[in-house]
Amino acid sequence: MNPVNRMGRWGCVSTFLRTFLIQGSWNRRTMLGAGFGFSILPTLRQVYREDPGGFKEAVGRHSEHFNAHPYLANLALGAVCRMEKDGKDSEEIRRFKLAVRGPLGSLGDSLVWAGWRPAVVLAALGLALMGASPGLTVLFFLSVYNLGHLLLRIGGFAVGLERGSQVGDTLRKLALPLQADRLAGMGVFFLGGVLGLVIGRGWAFGVHVLPWAALVASGLILGSRLGQGSWRWILWSVSGLCGAIFLFGWLG
């Protein structure tokens, strides 16, 4: 029988909808744990309909420490729903959650945060620089980004429900690290495109772009030397420099 039918359509839909709130109580102690417990409640109510003690024990078990990328957490959630419905041993479910949390976290981070999101946002910025209206720019970004976002959430939950503890095989077939690498390349391509468009627009407006282009190239090299963790320093420096220029203007 179809796992959705066996679990009850409403329980399944309700669990899926709750995954949009999975990070609602993110904290350093249990991370996504309470969100996982919150999301899986409708399924647990179906599974332990006639076993209040089992329900209580399962709620506690699923509120323990868990972490994953918020979109790919659906894969684990779907699989755990299936395992609960299939009556798998609680220790087996705990081991499964322990095993998938690391890979789902790092895979989601590289696929979405470092790949898909920058690529789409930079493409949208490029579109704006080519003269698209603010409405079109925002519509493009939100629709394209959320197409991938919802595909991951819905697809992940469906695959988890279908495959249960065997989701690893499906993940391997999808070769997501390779897709993440391609998306990262796309992001860098669009970053170059955005800077190229900025220089081109400056040229069109009669700005002497060559000295600026040389400075931006130096900034790129310096930024790559400083590395990803330098964002705090960069934010302070730029706001401090602007503040100093304001002070200079105020003084004279």
Place this chain on the structure above:
Amino acid sequence: MGDPIFLIGLGGILALDGTSVGQFMISRPLVAGTLTGWALGDPYLGLLIGGLIELYFIPVFPVGGADFPEGGPPTLVAVAAAFGVPGAGGIALGVTLGLLWCRLAALSNRLLRKVNGTLVPDPSRAPVTSRRIVGAHLACMAMDFCRGGILTALGLVAARWAAGSLPDIWPLTPSWTLGLLILGASLPAGAFVRSLGGWRKRGVLFAAGAGGFLIGSILL
């Protein structure tokens, strides 16, 4: 500066989208800036400020629960500040205040997460009930909404004060101002390339994008 109650509500929603609810990315500076611009009557200025702040956010990934700057409410504050001062000074003031508020938002987020940790039940200490889980989870989200609203309200006060205190003292022209801010954004852009493999691995793609779009923009 628009209806403050509406803006504070929008700030709360943007804060929720950042982590707690959905993550549909309406909290990205590009979107938050344009939405605020619409609300205040000039979406183009909103897009400009949002786009500039977005460039500073490119290398920031919330990996493994790391500390990260928040984009939504700070961009709202940035756009509101830019509306208060005409010309290039408004752009500079908006981005400056926006970047400062990003840091403040990151601190408030860290604090919220600590409070969340005290609210959510600990299964290792006492049995967890479904009511307790739901209550704690919803309370955490409500606090996040309030955090975004308070952050926005404080930002609007700061923006109003700055707009009143700093009119017409920005000495740079619009092209120098934008050049300076884009120069600043080149640092995080370089950090982004490094985090994705560095110039040796990605340099050709970057050059292809830059060259292709530059030639295209000049020819067209």
